[in-house]
Amino acid sequence: MIGLTGFGAYIPRLRLQRKVMAEANAWMNPALMGLAKGERAMCNWDEDSLTLAVEAARDCLTGVDRDQVEHVVYASTTMPFEDRQNSGVISLALNLRRNVSAMDVTSSQRAGTTALLSALDYAKSRSNGKACGPVLCTSADNRKTLAASPQEMMFGCAGAAVTVGVENIIAEFKGSYTVTDDFVDHFRGEGKNVDYNWEERWIKEEGYNKIIPAALAGLFEETGISGGDVDHLIVPLVTRKVPETIAKISGVEAEKVRDTLSANVGDTGVAHPLLMLVAALEDAKPGDKIVVCGFGQGCDALLFEATDLLSSLTARDGVSGAVARRMEETNYMKYLTFNGLLDVEKGIRAEKDRRTPLSSLYRHRDMILGMVGGQCRKCGTAQFPKARICVNPNCHEVDSQDDLPFADRSCKIVSWAADRLAYSIDPPAYYGMIEFDEGGRVNTDFTDCIGENVEVGQSIKMMFRVRDVDEERGFKKYFWKATPVT
Amino acid sequence: MATGIKDKVAILGMGCSKFGERWDMDAEDLMVEAFQECIEDAGIETSDIQAAWSATCMDEVSTGKSALPASLALRLPNIPVTRVENFCASGSESFRGATYAVASGACDIALAMGSEKLKDTGFGGLPNMSLGSLGDQWGANFTAPGMFAQLASAYRAKHGISADDLKRAMAHVSVKSHANGALNEKAHLQKAVTEETVLNAPMIADPLGLYDCCGVSDGAACAIVTTPEIAKSLGKHDLVSVKALQIAVSDGTEAAYNDWDGSYFQTTRIASSRAYDEAGIKNPRKELSLFDVHDCFSITELVTMEDLHISAEGEAPKDIMDGFFDADGKIPCQIDGGLKCFGHPIGASGIRMIYEMYLQMLGRAGKRQLESPRYGLAHNLGGFPQQNVCSVTVVGKYE
Numbered sequence: 001m002i003g004l005t006g007f008g009a010y011i012p013r014l015r016l017q018r019k020v021m022a023e024a025n026a027w028m029n030p031a032l033m034g035l036a037k038g039e040r041a042m043c044n045w046d047e048d049s050l051t052l053a054v055e056a057a058r059d060c061l062t063g064v065d066r067d068q069v070e071h072v073v074y075a076s077t078t079m080p081f082e083d084r085q086n087s088g089v090i091s092l093a094l095n096l097r098r099n100v101s102a103m104d105v106t107s108s109q110r111a112g113t114t115a116l117l118s119a120l121d122y123a124k125s126r127s128n129g130k131a132c133g134p135v136l137c138t139s140a141d142n143r144k145t146l147a148a149s150p151q152e153m154m155f156g157c158a159g160a161a162v163t164v165g166v167e168n169i170i171a172e173f174k175g176s177y178t179v180t181d182d183f184v185d186h187f188r189g190e191g192k193n194v195d196y197n198w199e200e201r202w203i204k205e206e207g208y209n210k211i212i213p214a215a216l217a218g219l220f221e222e223t224g225i226s227g228g229d230v231d232h233l234i235v236p237l238v239t240r241k242v243p244e245t246i247a248k249i250s251g252v253e254a255e256k257v258r259d260t261l262s263a264n265v266g267d268t269g270v271a272h273p274l275l276m277l278v279a280a281l282e283d284a285k286p287g288d289k290i291v292v293c294g295f296g297q298g299c300d301a302l303l304f305e306a307t308d309l310l311s312s313l314t315a316r317d318g319v320s321g322a323v324a325r326r327m328e329e330t331n332y333m334k335y336l337t338f339n340g341l342l343d344v345e346k347g348i349r350a351e352k353d354r355r356t357p358l359s360s361l362y363r364h365r366d367m368i369l370g371m372v373g374g375q376c377r378k379c380g381t382a383q384f385p386k387a388r389i390c391v392n393p394n395c396h397e398v399d400s401q402d403d404l405p406f407a408d409r410s411c412k413i414v415s416w417a418a419d420r421l422a423y424s425i426d427p428p429a430y431y432g433m434i435e436f437d438e439g440g441r442v443n444t445d446f447t448d449c450i451g452e453n454v455e456v457g458q459s460i461k462m463m464f465r466v467r468d469v470d471e472e473r474g475f476k477k478y479f480w481k482a483t484p485v486t
Numbered sequence: 487m488a489t490g491i492k493d494k495v496a497i498l499g500m501g502c503s504k505f506g507e508r509w510d511m512d513a514e515d516l517m518v519e520a521f522q523e524c525i526e527d528a529g530i531e532t533s534d535i536q537a538a539w540s541a542t543c544m545d546e547v548s549t550g551k552s553a554l555p556a557s558l559a560l561r562l563p564n565i566p567v568t569r570v571e572n573f574c575a576s577g578s579e580s581f582r583g584a585t586y587a588v589a590s591g592a593c594d595i596a597l598a599m600g601s602e603k604l605k606d607t608g609f610g611g612l613p614n615m616s617l618g619s620l621g622d623q624w625g626a627n628f629t630a631p632g633m634f635a636q637l638a639s640a641y642r643a644k645h646g647i648s649a650d651d652l653k654r655a656m657a658h659v660s661v662k663s664h665a666n667g668a669l670n671e672k673a674h675l676q677k678a679v680t681e682e683t684v685l686n687a688p689m690i691a692d693p694l695g696l697y698d699c700c701g702v703s704d705g706a707a708c709a710i711v712t713t714p715e716i717a718k719s720l721g722k723h724d725l726v727s728v729k730a731l732q733i734a735v736s737d738g739t740e741a742a743y744n745d746w747d748g749s750y751f752q753t754t755r756i757a758s759s760r761a762y763d764e765a766g767i768k769n770p771r772k773e774l775s776l777f778d779v780h781d782c783f784s785i786t787e788l789v790t791m792e793d794l795h796i797s798a799e800g801e802a803p804k805d806i807m808d809g810f811f812d813a814d815g816k817i818p819c820q821i822d823g824g825l826k827c828f829g830h831p832i833g834a835s836g837i838r839m840i841y842e843m844y845l846q847m848l849g850r851a852g853k854r855q856l857e858s859p860r861y862g863l864a865h866n867l868g869g870f871p872q873q874n875v876c877s878v879t880v881v882g883k884y885e
Binding site for chain 2: 392439
């Protein structure tokens, strides 16, 4: 048996109100008012497809021994690096083994389901007669759009992840069918920031309504089921009525069509099929048949069947938790600024050479990307950073520390600052001293703060975030930041 | 067994430039301005100086590295000249070099210069600072106000004082310093302010508003030191001697060990205790006549009252509001305006503090003159609450 063994999701906290977007842009495109309901997920300035994927993976790996993960596949069309293995950064952020294999999958809106198929294949081939640890498939997208475009209204951003394996299966993989068809509903060419889209009616009639049913028909034949057997149909397309139409064409009952999360999250691109799959797994009962489609120059269709183990899976945030961790955003100018669509006066303090000494980053990659500190073997003191000489004033042993990952440890605020002088694209810059309950402390940036939940004693969760961007050289720098637990 | 340097070193002369936005001067010009006053006060020639120390913190925005800028500017005659830096405690470090050189018998007459030129950066405050090649990859996106503002949240949590009460005590600190600075012709800011102005000022880093933060200034200050015997032989009668000079530097426990609660300076407590021992001071609250502390931010001054063992734990706000540290209080603090109003040209500040002590001891403080001061303390701090360098110098009348 091969199948899913876990799931996780992450949605950025900010939820931009569609009404304010439409009202700002209606002068240019009055039709936007027709899309002006609900809210869309919006990345904070320090979130991107890599951070979203890491946070989704952390949620997914709840209760999993990181050392057991065999392989990590990362899918996105908005990766921060074209040539620097993005899944390699993710594996460091998650403190996976050095001999984990990693793969980036990109270039299509069905990269998420393609990545999942690849993960399933990997688990199958690795497990031939022997044990195979969990395979992590994580996905995210944060696509750029032009102001006053329908895409700006409809898109969202999120990370979604699943683990795949051969034991402790919560949803068995029953089969898949793929159609590869160069149907260019939209494209984004090399060096371009935003998609180019063709006519919506053609996309529906010649694309969605023909290619997806073809893949579903193939899947049903492959797995010996009919449309009427499907309990959850995932069609991750937010265009009105498209999933319902496809259900009708394929003989799936209307009530089994899953909510596309368009009302409160938006179309999260590559992550969307997996995000909807995670939501389905949160609802599913043992025996439920879950069909997930990924559409992008063709269609992947996969069938899973929920098992009895689904209900005993360790609790995690998932989609419902991620949706609930919400903060309303009504400042459209902020959205434009965070996404590089508006040049604001950043002031003299923004002028700084942000070059990263790569040899130093490599030497300290565990610390910077994995938040790995040390624990003294002699006195037991946990400390960040790991140091050659123990920080305990009653110890000071030399070269006595083992690696200790800090990112998942519980911690709280000791002191804080809301700095209006430091350059920040989202002032004030919050930072302060965080102390870990089991030892160790760090003076670090905070993020996702609302003024009133920043106080001494506040519980903190560390999150993987963009620390700074070297615009001149095109290098994003990452580290861990403290977020108040609400 | 070492016994410290009490009364081994006397100040032969001191000088201090006008602090402020010295658009007309380079750092080198400011050094000459301070040095001219100093050498005249000392009554010696430049060729009598046998060793020199020069403090500049932000060489990258003014003079550039090494001791050469000082040696060239002052035409020091091929003597040993050392550039020192310890963040905002650089001036004290310079004074320490010169003082120890004389105390050790390595030389008879030494110069301690400190200078800083910050107004060519184009910044309103301090320019961006690097934390080093590794520090820049993970340290917080900080400024000095933000780092020190953390003291406030921690102090409130520890002592249960309300945000309003703490803000009011901080405001009193600044109002007091402004009133003092108004009497000092060399000060950068010479204007009194009201409590209301301070409380309603724009926020820089909660709860530090504009008037809770010292500004950024150009300036230089220097001292020429020698033994008391040599000073007397050169015709000086009333001598001001160094009673104690102690520095304590963080070892990482505040930043990385779960002990320190963020509300005080571990180093100040240690350095001041050592300084009182060295100077033979048993009860600073009773024996100190005046003191200048590192009031980069009003909250820093507030907690320092406790860290110097003058106010009891948690009692600094009360002492402050009672006027204990006002010009007419028991122990005037920042009688010359402090960093807040005299200004904070980083390399000069530690020496400038001693300059005021020196003037006061010799009765030359004009409108700011206190009656018969005996011991003066200079507290000079570099770095941040969680990792810093603290220098405590005590000077007094040589008896």
